Amino acid sequence: MDYARFARLRGPIWESFARDLAEAKARPKALDYEALENLAFHYRQVLHDHALAVTRYPGTAAAKRLARLALAGTNGLVRAPTPPNRGLRHFFVRRFPEAFRAQAKHLIAVVALFAVGAAFGFRLGAVQPGAGISILGPESIEGLEQGRLWTESLVSVIPPSVSASTIARNNMSVALMGWAGGALAGLGSVYVVALNGVLLGAVFGVTSRYAMAGLLLEFVVAHGPLEIGLILVTAAAGLRLGQTLVVASDGPRREGVTSAAVQALAVLGGCLPWFVLLGIVEATVSPAPTLPFVVKATLGVSLLGAFLALAWGRPEV
Amino acid sequence: MEGFSQAPAGTVLALDNVPLQLPLARAATRALAAFVDYLIVGVLVLIWSVACAAAAFSLRDSFGLWFLPVYLLGLFAMEYGYFAAWELSTRGRTLGKMLIGLQVVAADGAQPALSALLVRNLVRSIDIFVGVPLMVLDPLSRRLGDRLGGTVVVAMPREADEVMLERMPSGWGGREIALLEALLMRAEELRPARRSELSERMLNWIDRVDPGFINDEVRSRDALTTLRRATGFARA
Numbered sequence: 001m002d003y004a005r006f007a008r009l010r011g012p013i014w015e016s017f018a019r020d021l022a023e024a025k026a027r028p029k030a031l032d033y034e035a036l037e038n039l040a041f042h043y044r045q046v047l048h049d050h051a052l053a054v055t056r057y058p059g060t061a062a063a064k065r066l067a068r069l070a071l072a073g074t075n076g077l078v079r080a081p082t083p084p085n086r087g088l089r090h091f092f093v094r095r096f097p098e099a100f101r102a103q104a105k106h107l108i109a110v111v112a113l114f115a116v117g118a119a120f121g122f123r124l125g126a127v128q129p130g131a132g133i134s135i136l137g138p139e140s141i142e143g144l145e146q147g148r149l150w151t152e153s154l155v156s157v158i159p160p161s162v163s164a165s166t167i168a169r170n171n172m173s174v175a176l177m178g179w180a181g182g183a184l185a186g187l188g189s190v191y192v193v194a195l196n197g198v199l200l201g202a203v204f205g206v207t208s209r210y211a212m213a214g215l216l217l218e219f220v221v222a223h224g225p226l227e228i229g230l231i232l233v234t235a236a237a238g239l240r241l242g243q244t245l246v247v248a249s250d251g252p253r254r255e256g257v258t259s260a261a262v263q264a265l266a267v268l269g270g271c272l273p274w275f276v277l278l279g280i281v282e283a284t285v286s287p288a289p290t291l292p293f294v295v296k297a298t299l300g301v302s303l304l305g306a307f308l309a310l311a312w313g314r315p316e317v
Numbered sequence: 318m319e320g321f322s323q324a325p326a327g328t329v330l331a332l333d334n335v336p337l338q339l340p341l342a343r344a345a346t347r348a349l350a351a352f353v354d355y356l357i358v359g360v361l362v363l364i365w366s367v368a369c370a371a372a373a374f375s376l377r378d379s380f381g382l383w384f385l386p387v388y389l390l391g392l393f394a395m396e397y398g399y400f401a402a403w404e405l406s407t408r409g410r411t412l413g414k415m416l417i418g419l420q421v422v423a424a425d426g427a428q429p430a431l432s433a434l435l436v437r438n439l440v441r442s443i444d445i446f447v448g449v450p451l452m453v454l455d456p457l458s459r460r461l462g463d464r465l466g467g468t469v470v471v472a473m474p475r476e477a478d479e480v481m482l483e484r485m486p487s488g489w490g491g492r493e494i495a496l497l498e499a500l501l502m503r504a505e506e507l508r509p510a511r512r513s514e515l516s517e518r519m520l521n522w523i524d525r526v527d528p529g530f531i532n533d534e535v536r537s538r539d540a541l542t543t544l545r546r547a548t549g550f551a552r553a
Contacts, residue, residue, distance in 0.1 A: 003494050004485040047335040059495035061479045068474040071426060074331050080423030080430050087432060
């Protein structure tokens with residue numbers, strides 16, 4: 001069949017399909033069974049004509065028109081099903097734990113780096129008075145000398161609902177930096193982990209000089225374990241991404257990077273809801289003076305435990 | 318299936334395994350549509366901010382700092398609500414997308430599920446920062462929301478780009494026909510001298526391959542007019 005004949009013979013079917021489809025989209029409830037069957041029949045014809053036009057008359061007006069109609073028909077008549085095992089539940093039960101387990105080695109490395117940074121920072125804060133001023137600022141040090149922790153002002157002047165969102169956003173920013181730092185061959189992730197380790201250690205070191213480390217521990221024990229856990233987990237995802245950028249593997253580098261990037265995204269997505277919970281705990285539970293240390297510590301350990309248990313998931317045998 | 322696995326990105330299998338190439342919208346086009354949408358959201362946010370500021374000023378004694386969370390909640394509802402409401406009600410189009418000619422579709426070209434449209438808009442705030450790099454790196458130009466929702470954005474072809482010819486020189490294949498159609502379609506955009514030159518060359522070519530195709534009835538002094546008459550050119 002030559003092109004002109006093809007377009008002349010089949011043209012009326014395409015026009016009829018375009019007309020009926022527009023009508024069906026405008027008034028879907030007015031569509032009866034016969035009209036729907038007719039539309040489906042024409043859709044099938046349009047698809048077959050499209051396949052023919054792409055093969056024999058590529059780039060022609062008929063091919064362009066059929067491509068448009070085939071796409072409009074597919075979009076108008078086919079609705080993507082929501083697979084029962086997909087969606088958010090599938091993500092948190094399958095995809096996130098898979099991605100989390102895949103980066104276990106990197107997590108161990110990141111934890112070790114954080115611990116070394118914290119030990120160094122503690123030593124620095126405990127023996128160098130200047131370090132305290134440069135890390136916490138002169139006002140906080142003045143407060144410590146008067147027996148006050150700077151954390152009191154963080155949550156006492158603004159409502160918990162506001163401070164919770166601010167804290168959650170701040171934590172997410174740190175975690176995002178660690179995660180995105182993987183793109184710099186992992187150096188950004190290493191920097192964020194080491195810096196946070198040093199800062200945390202130094203803060204405890206400084207407060208221990210004023211015999212207030214216990215008070216600080218009481219403030220952070222409810223949210224600290226999960227907060228540090230989340231930052232380290234997201235940084236480990238960034239580190240893994242950085243490793244695939246630098247270290248060659250058996251497969252093509254592009255595939256490796258793509259796979260690591262998808263898994264890093266899954267880890268980040270899985271951590272995000274925990275940041276919201278963390279912000280609420282940090283703004284409401286941590287500063288509550290009436291809650292005993294044991295309750296806060298139990299909550300802190302439970303939160304981290306729950307996160308790790310859900311993140312590790314149930315490996316398929 | 319081996320051949321299909323080598324198909325370009327965005328090729329999906331429709332009914333009866335007919336390959337369908339999705340005209341994927343690239344990062345720049347999507348950014349343009351988003352810019353239009355955010356202009357509208359910006360106006361809404363401005364109105365909301367002024368209203369909140371006025372309310373906070375007049376009712377500060379009763380509500381104090383609680384206005385701030387209400388304001389932030391409103392901001393989120395405005396940004397998320399605008400995109401989600403438009404995409405749900407039009408099945409994948411916002412005002413910006415309509416203007417540029419874009420549409421959200423499922424990964425197989427089908428109509429996306431409602432849940433997919435809701436999910437893809439949840440992470441819009443994150444996508445403001447990471448969306449463009451992700452789209453540039455991804456062969457399917459998906460941002461984070463698209464990946465979570467299982468959607469892609471396509472640039473719907475316009476009808477105005479199509480032209481139908483009633484007659485063709487015998488023996489011509491797709492390439493030659495596409496060339497003639499392109500000339501007839503874009504002739505008005507060419508400079509007159511170039512238009513005449515190309516039309517003359519096309520006419521000579523047709524006279525060589527199919528001498529009887531152009532008869533005296535349709536022949537005119539202007540080569541382009543002759544081509545249009547001979548082929549029964551009409552815009553769609």
